[in-house]
Amino acid sequence: MDLYVIFMGAALVNNIILTQFLGICPFLGVSKKSDQAIGMGAAVTFVIFIASVLAYCIYSFILVPFEIEYMQTIAFILVIASLVQFVEMVLKKYSPALYKSLGVFLPLITTNCAVLGTANNVITKEFDLIQTMIYSLGISIGFTLVMYIFSTIRERLEQAPVSRSFNGNPIALITAAIMALAFFGLGGLV
Amino acid sequence: MKTNSLFNIFTTGIFKENPIFVLFLGMCPALGVTTSVTNAIGMGVGVIFVLLMSNVIISLIRNIVMEEIRIPVFIVIIASLVTLLEMFMKAYTLDLYNSMKVFIPLITVNCIILGRAEAFASKNGPVKSAVDGVGMGIGFMIGLLAISFFRELLGTGAIMGVQIIPVAFTIPIFTTAVGAFLTLGVLTGVMMVYQNYKKDNKEKLEKAQEAKSEVA
Numbered sequence: 001m002d003l004y005v006i007f008m009g010a011a012l013v014n015n016i017i018l019t020q021f022l023g024i025c026p027f028l029g030v031s032k033k034s035d036q037a038i039g040m041g042a043a044v045t046f047v048i049f050i051a052s053v054l055a056y057c058i059y060s061f062i063l064v065p066f067e068i069e070y071m072q073t074i075a076f077i078l079v080i081a082s083l084v085q086f087v088e089m090v091l092k093k094y095s096p097a098l099y100k101s102l103g104v105f106l107p108l109i110t111t112n113c114a115v116l117g118t119a120n121n122v123i124t125k126e127f128d129l130i131q132t133m134i135y136s137l138g139i140s141i142g143f144t145l146v147m148y149i150f151s152t153i154r155e156r157l158e159q160a161p162v163s164r165s166f167n168g169n170p171i172a173l174i175t176a177a178i179m180a181l182a183f184f185g186l187g188g189l190v
Numbered sequence: 191m192k193t194n195s196l197f198n199i200f201t202t203g204i205f206k207e208n209p210i211f212v213l214f215l216g217m218c219p220a221l222g223v224t225t226s227v228t229n230a231i232g233m234g235v236g237v238i239f240v241l242l243m244s245n246v247i248i249s250l251i252r253n254i255v256m257e258e259i260r261i262p263v264f265i266v267i268i269a270s271l272v273t274l275l276e277m278f279m280k281a282y283t284l285d286l287y288n289s290m291k292v293f294i295p296l297i298t299v300n301c302i303i304l305g306r307a308e309a310f311a312s313k314n315g316p317v318k319s320a321v322d323g324v325g326m327g328i329g330f331m332i333g334l335l336a337i338s339f340f341r342e343l344l345g346t347g348a349i350m351g352v353q354i355i356p357v358a359f360t361i362p363i364f365t366t367a368v369g370a371f372l373t374l375g376v377l378t379g380v381m382m383v384y385q386n387y388k389k390d391n392k393e394k395l396e397k398a399q400e401a402k403s404e405v406a
Contacts, residue, residue: 019367024217025301070277073295074269081262107261111299113218120295165382169214173375180367 003134006127008189010138016114017146018180023114027147028172032158037151039098041144043091047083047109048118048143052136054079055119056129076119077110084110114143150179196321203325209302210333210374211381216302220334221370223290227350230338232286233293234331236279238324240271241303245323248311264307265298272298302330340373341365 016022023044030040055076063069088106091099099106109115118139122132153175162171209215216237223229247267255263276294279287287294297303306326311319342348345364347355363369 021218021222021367021370022296024221025215028214028217070273073273073276073298074266077265077269077298078262081265108301110261110265111301111304113296113299116299117292117296120292124292165386166379170375170379170382173371173378177368177371177375180371181363184366184368 003131006131007134007138010135011142011145012183012186013189015142015146015183016118016139017143018176018183020117022117023112023143025108026112027150027176028169029108031147031151031154031172033101034148034151034155036101037147038144039101041140041147043087043106044109044112044114044143045137045140047080047087047112048115048140049133049136051076051080051083051115052119052122052132053129054083056122056127056132059123072120072123073116076116080115080119081110114139146179150176153179196318199318199321200325203322203327204329204332207326208329208333209326210330210337211378213302213305215305216300216330217374218296219293219300220330220337221367221374223293224334224338224341224370224373225345225365226289226342227335227338228286229290230331230334232279232283233290233297234327234334236275236294236297237300237302237330238327240268240275240297241306241327241330242320242323243271244268244303244307245311245319246316248307249314249316249319252312260312261304261308264304264312268303268307269298302326336377337370337373340377341369345369 010016014020017024017027026040026044031037058075058079059069059072063071063075084107087109088099091106118136122135125135127135150172154172157171157175166174203209207213210217210220219233219237223233244264244267248264251263272295275297276287279294306322310322314322339349341364343354344361346362347353347357347360361369364373
């Protein structure tokens, strides 16, 4: 498969948030300010990329030779949990400001379905190592992009006279629906 | 205190802290598998099972596990339960398994399960945790059913295979991502309208009573 097709497909056409419904929690939770959204995007990018590559290696070099593929979920989640712990420690040391503003959402990357979802996708799509890298990079760039666009829209929504009951999450979800509609148009890219 | 009674714990999960409409936890399956009511029921039952078991197990071991490593321990327990569920579904309900394949391993990372483990089961006894698990699970399932009902009805015109709206009048976009976000957004909005209405009434009543007592 063409690497370009994999990348574009992962980043835009099959965007992880808007068409695969993965990673909705941070999408709604950490998208109120654009700098937070970018910080979250960067952290998730790092975790998704490393986790997918590690998951691929573990699956093909440990699980398959020993014929214990059913351990997939448990093995992957352990990799992800330790990676997140690592990112948390690094951020705490080098960027305490970002660490503080991400708050509870940092440990929640462990339970970000986008990470486990991508790791699982890599296995079910039977990618090789290079394809895995390109795919996970595409996915995480798509994630960061949508997070950023959505957060800038939400910053403006704060100023808008939305009716009291629809203020906050309901209007954000409806905005997401319109964004998903726009991303449909990108289907012709590949 | 009355708020600690088992019945209250049970209903909290269903109404006051409904995972989907109030807590906004477990959004991914709520949007991903709700294309049909059948899928929603399958997912709901799966989540109730995992949530109940994980809450009970975690509350039983809550005093043994060290504070620092509790998250990895919890997540491994949840992952094992999900693997169990996956094997079970593959063996007995293959059709259902195939129609929501991607989302079954993802129950592991459903925020609602780890969220309840952390917020409730690690602080309360096994009986209370079991009740909380079932309550939250049912609340989650109600949310799924509500979303999938509208999506399936408007998108395909049928509910569980029974055609209600003629195909010519359906809105296929409701079966896609757009419909998922839109349905959830409007439903939460409507929930808020109702809650605000109740709050306003209560405030009005309180004000009226205050005025009365002042006069008296």
